[in-house]
Amino acid sequence: MSIVFDNVFEILSENVIENLLITGHKSTNTTVFADLCATVSRVMTPETQHHVNATAGQFPTSAEKPAEGRVTINDVARVAKVSVSTVSKVVNGRYGVAPRTITRVHQVINELGYETSLVASSMRNSQTNIIGILVAEFEPFALELLNGISATLRGTKYDLMAYAGNLSPEGHVGWERRSLSRLGGTLIDGAIIVTPTVEIPHSSVPVVAIDPQAGTDMPNTVDVDNSGGAYTATKHLIDLGHQRIGHIRGRDDLNSAHLREEGYRRALDEAGIKFDEQLIHAGDYQWDTATQAAEQLLALPVPPTAIFAANDISALAALEVASARGLAVPQELSIIGFDDIPAAAQSAPALSTVRQPLHEMGSHAVSMLLALLQGEEVTEPHQLPAVLVPRDTTAAPPQS
Amino acid sequence: MSIVFDNVFEILSENVIENLLITGHKSTNTTVFADLCATVSRVMTPETQHHVNATAGQFPTSAEKPAEGRVTINDVARVAKVSVSTVSKVVNGRYGVAPRTITRVHQVINELGYETSLVASSMRNSQTNIIGILVAEFEPFALELLNGISATLRGTKYDLMAYAGNLSPEGHVGWERRSLSRLGGTLIDGAIIVTPTVEIPHSSVPVVAIDPQAGTDMPNTVDVDNSGGAYTATKHLIDLGHQRIGHIRGRDDLNSAHLREEGYRRALDEAGIKFDEQLIHAGDYQWDTATQAAEQLLALPVPPTAIFAANDISALAALEVASARGLAVPQELSIIGFDDIPAAAQSAPALSTVRQPLHEMGSHAVSMLLALLQGEEVTEPHQLPAVLVPRDTTAAPPQS
DNA sequence: CACGTCATGTCAATCGTTTTCGATAACGTT
DNA sequence: AACGTTATCGAAAACGATTGACATGACGTG
Numbered sequence: 001m002s003i004v005f006d007n008v009f010e011i012l013s014e015n016v017i018e019n020l021l022i023t024g025h026k027s028t029n030t031t032v033f034a035d036l037c038a039t040v041s042r043v044m045t046p047e048t049q050h051h052v053n054a055t056a057g058q059f060p061t062s063a064e065k066p067a068e069g070r071v072t073i074n075d076v077a078r079v080a081k082v083s084v085s086t087v088s089k090v091v092n093g094r095y096g097v098a099p100r101t102i103t104r105v106h107q108v109i110n111e112l113g114y115e116t117s118l119v120a121s122s123m124r125n126s127q128t129n130i131i132g133i134l135v136a137e138f139e140p141f142a143l144e145l146l147n148g149i150s151a152t153l154r155g156t157k158y159d160l161m162a163y164a165g166n167l168s169p170e171g172h173v174g175w176e177r178r179s180l181s182r183l184g185g186t187l188i189d190g191a192i193i194v195t196p197t198v199e200i201p202h203s204s205v206p207v208v209a210i211d212p213q214a215g216t217d218m219p220n221t222v223d224v225d226n227s228g229g230a231y232t233a234t235k236h237l238i239d240l241g242h243q244r245i246g247h248i249r250g251r252d253d254l255n256s257a258h259l260r261e262e263g264y265r266r267a268l269d270e271a272g273i274k275f276d277e278q279l280i281h282a283g284d285y286q287w288d289t290a291t292q293a294a295e296q297l298l299a300l301p302v303p304p305t306a307i308f309a310a311n312d313i314s315a316l317a318a319l320e321v322a323s324a325r326g327l328a329v330p331q332e333l334s335i336i337g338f339d340d341i342p343a344a345a346q347s348a349p350a351l352s353t354v355r356q357p358l359h360e361m362g363s364h365a366v367s368m369l370l371a372l373l374q375g376e377e378v379t380e381p382h383q384l385p386a387v388l389v390p391r392d393t394t395a396a397p398p399q400s
Numbered sequence: 401m402s403i404v405f406d407n408v409f410e411i412l413s414e415n416v417i418e419n420l421l422i423t424g425h426k427s428t429n430t431t432v433f434a435d436l437c438a439t440v441s442r443v444m445t446p447e448t449q450h451h452v453n454a455t456a457g458q459f460p461t462s463a464e465k466p467a468e469g470r471v472t473i474n475d476v477a478r479v480a481k482v483s484v485s486t487v488s489k490v491v492n493g494r495y496g497v498a499p500r501t502i503t504r505v506h507q508v509i510n511e512l513g514y515e516t517s518l519v520a521s522s523m524r525n526s527q528t529n530i531i532g533i534l535v536a537e538f539e540p541f542a543l544e545l546l547n548g549i550s551a552t553l554r555g556t557k558y559d560l561m562a563y564a565g566n567l568s569p570e571g572h573v574g575w576e577r578r579s580l581s582r583l584g585g586t587l588i589d590g591a592i593i594v595t596p597t598v599e600i601p602h603s604s605v606p607v608v609a610i611d612p613q614a615g616t617d618m619p620n621t622v623d624v625d626n627s628g629g630a631y632t633a634t635k636h637l638i639d640l641g642h643q644r645i646g647h648i649r650g651r652d653d654l655n656s657a658h659l660r661e662e663g664y665r666r667a668l669d670e671a672g673i674k675f676d677e678q679l680i681h682a683g684d685y686q687w688d689t690a691t692q693a694a695e696q697l698l699a700l701p702v703p704p705t706a707i708f709a710a711n712d713i714s715a716l717a718a719l720e721v722a723s724a725r726g727l728a729v730p731q732e733l734s735i736i737g738f739d740d741i742p743a744a745a746q747s748a749p750a751l752s753t754v755r756q757p758l759h760e761m762g763s764h765a766v767s768m769l770l771a772l773l774q775g776e777e778v779t780e781p782h783q784l785p786a787v788l789v790p791r792d793t794t795a796a797p798p799q800s
Numbered sequence: 801c802a803c804g805t806c807a808t809g810t811c812a813a814t815c816g817t818t819t820t821c822g823a824t825a826a827c828g829t830t
Numbered sequence: 831a832a833c834g835t836t837a838t839c840g841a842a843a844a845c846g847a848t849t850g851a852c853a854t855g856a857c858g859t860g
Contacts, residue, residue: 120816
């Protein structure tokens, strides 16, 4: 009996049903239930619910303990007068529950505001329904990826856990490996790593890499077609009539830089333009280095009529150099970048570039990971095309 | 059998024999061997077998399924010949374990590569050690916050889970409420909400808000001193000698916009400059509206000599309007913004502004939440000062 | 010698959920 | 009437870690 009184739900339902029966209410189960629900809902308004919980628990001083006592599957079972197994079956849509019972349980679930505890079910199924995303740092590049990933994850059963590896005090080498070993197997079911610079360690969970910069042979990767994008950009300049096209390189230790240079050379090759070593200058995707490169390029005895910069930052730097030198863009010099960062659209003149479909890349990475999590094999890396975004910094070369 | 013995023996023999001896097993060699074999076979259950193999590094045959079978506390206990309770005590540094046992258990833990399952312990302690951050969308503003939050969280026991609420198909009203109810109490121990536009619902977990835009009376918030920052910006212009200072407002439904206008007015007041209604134009923090506002401002019979825009986007828009009108900045018109977004530093000329210390704000939010999680009371909202970043768009007004 | 103390470890219950397996009753079939 | 079939539901065992209560033995003390 004491157990009965331990719980308010029990008291309520017992009494209600008892009363109904005693008063000659020979009704079906559903009717009894309707009355029960009415009673319960009258008592279980948000204000009183709190009070009830607090009273049932240990702490009458409820000020500091705002919400002890989640509604568990047991509470639902008790109120609905079924076993927890049945409730679980209803929640998970398993076979073998009478329609009438299903609706009743659903009603109680709504009434009580029950939500399944991810922790408990994670433990039972030994999977957490969380996927992790590892970035070196939260920077603009990662931003749209996050949006894409987050949007694609919505509607699945998975949640997103974000890690920035670079900020660790131990320095930022091999953050991928460290984070992955800490998380894998205990906290996340799978991981997406953004711009890893080292080979991904094989971990205990599926991993897909976005824009990997190390070995080209990883199986599960998503990236933009760097070479093709560079080709597109260069081709765009060639189509406009340019013959002398300079290039500002990217960071030498990153794969993407090499691929972009390769695409640039391929476009020149294909157009039968002979390659001039002088027209390529080193850069590192950063503003200052690109500024120097642009200056050297424009100081050439026969300067290029167009510049393909390996990324937008470099292109914007080149743009500034040109305007400092009094060169009219695009009339006297065409400039095209790579990435389509937000600032590209707002420069004056607006920068022509090729766009990395970051949102889609994030989305694809999720799809790939989801497939992996279901045991499917993903064989080939996924490459998305870079699309040309012609704006105001590219035009036909000056007639000379 | 011999192969099994060879491999496993190297790993386990020391411990096992030591254990057998310690536990007073005064048996003959053969008996020791029998016991050893028994222990080994117990250890070599399907779950653990794989890991042992991996540790031995001899059998790449099963390399494709690395994830099966985590090492649990039971495995450790079995190998170390103690109970799971003892292992738990060792892991958590509880009192009551003999030094010798401690080292032994630690040795086994390293041997087996055991890591405690956050899921299981979360369930027992009914806390997950995960804090959630809710943003409407991953945008530049949230970026530095994320970095600050992530950096501060590192070194604590907490992990970061990120949610973008805005991308939901149901439209983006009240995402804060929905997300919070779904997560609170089941998945996260506390939450940080970025730029909530509605009153935060009291949830089952502690919540702190960054840059709240609704009611000003929320207890746990972190934001920049909007009013003070606007005051600083305006004062900067006044100190330079400006008397006729225009203002482009922010989004009318956001608190920050009003506070910034208030700071602007306060600075004028204090300097004894009479307030001119014509000099304030509506904006909404966006480019297009700000462009219109700037145009109207500059089309005035007596145009302002300086403009304080409620955010950097608006200021940059004003900058473009000015240059389109052939107005030299800062010689003929001074412009100052608010926020110090990355683009502000790269405009030409570089935009003067007041900086929101986003990194610090994120950091403070974490500290506050951590305090809340330990049951401490946080009484007053935390405001961080905005710092003046004078660059190239502000100067003394033209002599006229 | 009986007793208390202390150090060390083990037992068993617990958290909330899922799932297997068996129980029960209703029903149709010979 | 005896039997097999379904349909429906509940009891109980996991999942892995934590913890308070209890067991054991060694030791010192009155």
